[in-house]
Amino acid sequence: MHLRTTLAGLALAIGSIHAQAETIRIAIGTQDTTINCATGGLLIRELGLLDKYLPKDGKYKDAQYKVEWKNFTSGAPLTNEMVAGKLDFGAMADFPGSFNGVAFRDAGKQSLFITVLSGSTRGSGNGIVVPASSPVQSLEQLKGKTISVPFASTAHGMLLRAIAAQGWDPEKDVRIIAQAPEIAGSALRSNRIEAHADFVPFAELFPNRGFARKIYDGSQANAPTFHGALVDAAYAKKYPEIVTAYLRASIEADRLFAAEPEKYSELIEKVAGIEAEVNYLFHGPLGLQTRDHTWKPEYRQAVATSIDTLKLLKKTDRGLDVDQFIDDQYIRAAFQQSGQDYDQALANYAQLPLQANDAASGQPITDFKRLAQIWVRGEDKVRHYASPEAALSALAQLEEEGKDIRAIYAQAADSGIKLLANQAWFVRNDKGELSAFLLKEQAEAYAQRNGGTALDFVSANQTLVASR
Incomplete structure (x- = not known):
């Protein structure tokens, strides 16, 4: 009888411990079709990388993890759910990311921009396209025309800077209208729009599908652009190890992509429907953009410029302290735990390198300028x-x-x-x-x-x- 009582008490005690074990939500908002976010969302999810790095000792010894993923086609609705407390992490571009910081502040909260995922210090990625049959060959020929763009997107910011560089008045010299990528694709096919500005990957995706031509690349405005990841600051303060684990998973996704770009370009096509050849155009060796987790000065400036543009668009009347909004402590920790040198990566501006032989001659390619x-x-x-x-x-x-x-x-x-x-x-x-x-x-x-x-x-x- 005494033995039974002891065993029952032990079972009750064990059950009580498990009952008290914390269930920690990890809710991540991603943009699968925005392929710059792949190493912060789609690849982590599809390859099951997050579980490899989640802490399982110390205060997390008895923790149960509830990982939730939600896919979006743009940053604005993702931000709405983060501010509402429905998501802990989110992946988006510099412009909507800056709006994320403003929206959190206006709600009496705070979000943190914790890493870059992919981008271009020169601005490649954003672009302007016209219908394939259009006679327009350059931005200069769009004066007096209607240009559509997803409002409050990084492409919107690029378009405004490109117009300013022409010396045009955005209120008088062009007509800018709001149009999501999926609507713009149909409009371009049927020649119902004269031009469309968009973010990754649509300025290349539409031409690849044959119904549009790219007539402007963001690099012509020399306006740095990137996609990155944000986290609710209160969540990061409570679970810093989880934030670092998420970033370690992102670093591994990046390593895998670099090693086999064709394979993972195919995976993105399978999951998101964006053609592998477009994914490779961006993320293969010497690609249109560079996958990069470090906070280069140009990316910090992109955030500051985005905040200024939000003021111009009257989306906010107050600034945002960029040095507080961008927090690199977690990505630095993730680099250290992954055995990588953050400062060395921070100083590296090279495109993803290529080592290859000429498929015709078999000789090593040493000059990639005419690759x-x-x-x-x-x-x-x-x-x-x-x-x-x-x-x-x-x-x-x-x-x-x-x-x-x-x-x-x-x-x-x-x-x-x-x-x-x-x-x-x-x-x-x-x-x-x-x-x-x-x-x-x-x-x-x-x-x-x-x-x-x-x-x-x-x-x-x-x-x-x-x-x-």
Whole structure:
């Protein structure tokens, strides 16, 4: 009897301990179709990376974790749910992220920008497109036209800066209307809109789908842009180890993506419906943007500029202390625990490097300024070529073999950004060498300065075939 009583008491005591064990919610808002957020959301979720790093000792020894994921198509509704206490973390761009900080403050709370996920210190990623049949070739030709943009987005901020750089009055010289990406895609297809400004990945996605042309890249405004992750400050104060665990999972997602960009570009397509070739354009080696967890001065400035733009748009009448809003202690801790040097990464501005041999000659590629690439459908790896003319020669052979080409890429000769080659302009010099450019006017200016002929992709291809 005494033994039974003792065992029953022990069982009750154990049950009481478990009953008192805390259940900790980890509610993460992500944007799956905004592929810059992939290493802060989609990949962590799909690969089950978060559980690897969640603390399981000390004050967390008996904790039970309840991980919740919610997907959004833009930052504004994600912010609403964070402010309402329904989400603990959120991934979004600099502009909506700054609005997140303002919205928290206005609600008597605080959020923290804890890491960059991916971006461009020069501004690549945001862009302006026109219908494929439009005669417009540059931003200058949009004066007096209607331009749609997702309001309160990072693309909105880019558009306003681009208009200001032209010396235009945004109230008089252009008509800016609000339009979400999914609506803009339909409008561009049917020529119901003259131009559309958008964030990652739509300025490349729409041209890749064949119904739009990119006529402006954010790098032309030299306006740094990024996507990053935020956390409710009260949550971070209570559970700092969980914040660090989330960031360690993000660092691993980044490492995996860097090692096998084609594989994870395919995974993003499978989950989010954004074509793998567009994902690779951004996040493959020498990509349009750089995955980067560090708070470079340019990204801090992007937040400050976004806050100023919010004032301009009368979305807030007060500033936000950027030095308090951006908190790098958690990402520094995550780097240290991952065995990486944060300060070394902070000083690194290089694009994701490429080590490759020319698919035609087999020789190592040592100069990447004229790199061109072909992704053949059904092949696990992108083919690399030392020059656009080498790639176009290979393309002709591949097409003769009946191969389905997913994408052709080229590096812009002036900016170094990766381009969809079939949308690019080229200059052919007297040696038959091709140099790629985003815009017709850039190619023509280069040809005038250096000699050569400006050609669109079809003409460049035909000229090369004729010279063989």
